[in-house]
Amino acid sequence: MNLDPLARYARQMRVSHVGRSGQEALRAARVLLVGCGALGTAIADLLVRAGVGFLRIADRDLVELTNLQRQTLFDERDARESWPKAEAAARRLREVNAEVEIEACVRDVGADELPELARDVDLLLDGTDNFETRYLLNDFAVHVGKPWIYGGAVGDHGLEMAVIPGRTACLRCIFPEPPSAGVSETCETAGVLGPLTALIAALQAADALKILSGHREAIASELLQVELWSRRVQALRIPRQADCACCVRRELPYLDGAAGATRAESLCGRNTVQLRPAIHARIDLERLSARLAREGLVFERSRFWIRFRAEELELTAFPDGRALVHGTDEPARARSFYSRWIGS
Ligand SMILES: [Zn+2]
Structure with a gap:
């Protein structure tokens, strides 16, 4: 031994x-x-x-x-x-x-x-x-x-x-x-x-x-x-x-919270979480739609937003960096979904 x-x-x-x-x-x-x-x-x-x-x-x-x-x-x-x-x-x-x-x-x-x-x-x-x-x-x-x-x-x-x-x-x-x-x-x-x-x-x-x-x-x-x-x-x-x-x-x-931290709030009774990323975050709808198209994802686009579905959830992204994740009321799941599909 x-x-x-x-x-x-x-x-x-x-x-x-x-x-x-x-x-x-x-x-x-x-x-x-x-x-x-x-x-x-x-x-x-x-x-x-x-x-x-x-x-x-x-x-x-x-x-x-x-x-x-x-x-x-x-x-x-x-x-x-x-x-x-x-x-x-x-x-x-x-x-x-x-x-x-x-x-x-x-x-x-x-x-x-x-x-x-x-x-x-x-x-x-x-x-x-x-x-x-x-x-x-x-x-x-x-x-x-x-x-x-x-x-x-x-x-x-x-x-x-x-x-x-x-x-x-x-x-x-x-x-x-x-x-x-x-x-x-x-x-x-x-x-x-x-x-x-x-x-x-x-x-x-x-x-x-x-x-x-x-x-x-x-x-x-x-x-x-x-x-x-x-x-x-x-x-x-x-x-x-x-x-x-x-x-x-x-x-x-x-670290001090002035940037970066995505705030996630569950919108009561709507099975939706709203995500509001860093103040300076922007989502470029033009580039995002080009990317989604390149990757073969089906999405809808208006002047104001882009919407697509994946993994039983639906995400609506706005140019100011905000997003609504429909299909869940769990902030952590919504944040995870956002960073996986939109990136951050
Ligand atoms: Zn340095």
């Missing part, structure tokens, strides 16, 4: 970058994962197997059959029984490694929830599918000086970058503003390849291992860009921007 509590990590410790001290640091490390879809499940799986001490998983969605193509912790039973993703992931991961403390939070993570969820962790990981939450993660990380790791994947192209506040560029050094709603593609509209999300998540998990095992110096101020189909991988060196509104001027509108 082997009494060494770290014996199960022998292969990982043998990698000189990790070693025994790195493994011990990992065991003491605490992580918050926001979003447990394609990126989140793969990140969580890798980190739990690697032996992080504590993992908190926050996600607002339920498992669906169409998730199984790429969301590696879930199975058909989870989809059939509509398990919350955070709970299904936690159940599975506890079977993988009972030594890791895993906490499932079935929550919609906004500016009100994030400080509490991240209060006692060393690192934040982005497993989300929307820019609203990513800009919030960036504001928060810069504000409290904790590292976070960005990852995004749509179609066959993906991006990955670790942010260490005060040392590397932050998300807004590269993209000062999020793309306007309805313009950029989402996984729902453009699809996504399982091998791509596995690859981006692996890059995020690798950067997490560097940070958590005590090797922050191994993190470069770089955005990694992957085009999977053509096998193109590019590391773009990103210097910190001398006048970055976030990490230099310390304007944190996504």
Whole structure:
């Protein structure tokens, strides 16, 4: 019988970058994962197997059959029984490694929830599918000086970058503003390849291992860009921007609520949720209708709005960024639907 509590990590410790001290640091490390879809499940799986001490998983969605193509912790039973993703992931991961403390939070993570969820962790990981939450993660990380790791994947192209506040560029050094709603593609509209999300998540998990095992110096101020189909991988060196509104001027509108936070309210008795995104958000009806047409979705268009149906819900989008989601009175479901089809 082997009494060494770290014996199960022998292969990982043998990698000189990790070693025994790195493994011990990992065991003491605490992580918050926001979003447990394609990126989140793969990140969580890798980190739990690697032996992080504590993992908190926050996600607002339920498992669906169409998730199984790429969301590696879930199975058909989870989809059939509509398990919350955070709970299904936690159940599975506890079977993988009972030594890791895993906490499932079935929550919609906004500016009100994030400080509490991240209060006692060393690192934040982005497993989300929307820019609203990513800009919030960036504001928060810069504000409290904790590292976070960005990852995004749509179609066959993906991006990955670790942010260490005060040392590397932050998300807004590269993209000062999020793309306007309805313009950029989402996984729902453009699809996504399982091998791509596995690859981006692996890059995020690798950067997490560097940070958590005590090797922050191994993190470069770089955005990694992957085009999977053509096998193109590019590391773009990103210097910190001398006048970055976030990490230099310390304007944190996504955290303090001045921007970003989509307000969702259930319209009583109408089975409808109204979403009012950031003040400066605009939906370009022209570009949105062109995109929906390109993707083969059936929609109606007037001078004032665009309306389409998917997943038993109907969404009416207005140029000022507002949207009505008919067919539900659950704000979290409506927000999730909006970010999947319109993007944010
Ligand atoms: Zn910055």
